[in-house]
Amino acid sequence: MEDKSEHVSVLLEETIEALSVKPDGVYCDATAGKRGGFAKKILEKLATGMVVGLDADPEAVESLKADIGGDRRARIYRANFRDMRELWEEEGLPGLDGVVMDLGLSTEQLADPRRGFSFSSDGPLNMKYWADGPGPTAADIVNEAAEEELTEMFFRWGERHARRIARGICDARRSGRIETTGRLAEVARKSAPPARGGRDASTLVFLALRAEANRELEAVEKGVRAAVDLMNPGGVLCVITYQSAEDGLVKRLTRKMARGCRCDEERESCVCGEGTAGIELVNKKVIVPSKEEIARNRRARSAKLRIVRKLTKEPQ
Ligand SMILES: C[S@@+](CC[C@H](N)C(=O)[O-])C[C@H]1O[C@@H](n2cnc3c(N)ncnc32)[C@H](O)[C@@H]1O
Incomplete structure (x- = not known):
């Protein structure tokens, strides 16, 4: 029986398949959370490679460090993914072959009244990761x-x-x-x-x-751009959203980056003719969880996965 108080990763299989993890590759789980669902799956597939786990929440990071921090292939940091570029520079981290962003908050954060995320229990009105x-x-x-x-x-x-x-x-x-x-x-x-x-x-x-x-939309835009910059050619970025405002942003931003041009981001295709695409969209149609996954995990019902692949080494 599933424990409803524990976070269950959403679209895990689809995301790991899209990353097609190489045993010697370098990956970032940019929203690893307390349980590091994606980071752990990536670790299972690594030999000499590395997974870098980030989370903005210090409590989540402490738990994750205690869990997988001892694995020499894992590096765990308390960091906001909007600051990924600076972190990579400061820590001298290598180029990435794949990045996962699983946005929003975890079941544990939502259930903890001290954090003030939920209207279902009384607590201080904090809501910061x-x-x-x-x-x-x-x-x-x-x-x-x-x-x-x-x-x-x-x-x-x-x-x-x-x-x-x-x-x-x-x-x-x-x-x-x-x-x-x-x-x-x-x-x-x-x-x-x-x-x-x-x-x-x-x-x-x-x-x-x-x-x-948490200035979430701004963080997502900065984080997506930084992740693409930090990826090696062929690197894959997977973004899972749970809200239409976030999904809309990721959709418009990745389309624009895929065209690499000056056109209005609402346009489906380039009309300015200056496109120098740095990424390609792997799935033009958004990927959603199966009926079985939604039946197992209600939290999955609003999830959407968008995947892009890096084409060149040029920053966007
Ligand atoms: C949906 S949970 C991640 C669950 C995890 N992927 C798993 O499957 O076990 C989202 C996590 O992202 C973190 N988070 C949200 N915005 C962030 C940001 N801008 N930078 C880093 N972490 C962030 C939250 O603190 C939370 O732990």
Whole structure:
């Protein structure tokens, strides 16, 4: 029986197949998490090669170090993948044959009330992958952002009642700071009608705040560009997303990089004629989990995998 409190890797087989791990290759699991599901699978296939595991969350990194840090083929770092380029330079790490980015948060992070990611349990409104790291917490954003900023933020992540919820938050904070997940969920639920499909009214508000507190879209764009730069020709990058805003970004960005030109990123193909593609799209159609995987692991239901291959050594 599957333990629902433990993170189960999503699209693991499809991703490992796409990487086609070489025994002497160098790979990066850029979101290794506490359990390092992808890093461990890569390790199984390595002989003299190396896997570099990164995670922004120090608690996850400590657990992973205790688990596989003793393996001479594994190097584990607390690092945000947006800073991969700097890390590679500082540590003198070798060029990569493959990179995995499995975005978002793990089951363990979501379930831990101390982290403040979930509206289902009460805890401090933190929501940062590195809880004590630099930058504002979700509570700082909720209490200090202007009503218009909150509205825009909630809209960006798909909340139809963004305006009403932002106004509700601003009214509520006049009688004291909103410091807990329970209080924020209560305010969101009071401000908007129940969401469709039995979803909690605060679901997208929590998602938007987590993304904002961690500057996730910016990190994904920087991380994808850095990963491509750091890969050897033929290297493969696999990105798994769980939200349409993230998937849309990865889709537009990789299409643009595959054309290597000046055209508007919404365009399907190049019209400026200046394309110097550095990558090719391996799957034009997004890969999604099988029905069997979704039945085994509900968290997989929104996952999407995009794969690209590096063609040249030139930076994008
Ligand atoms: C879905 S979980 C990864 C689970 C892991 N791939 C597995 O299968 O065991 C996502 C992980 O990415 C980390 N993370 C999120 N954004 C990050 C970033 N910008 N840089 C590094 N790690 C990040 C989170 O802390 C979390 O541990």
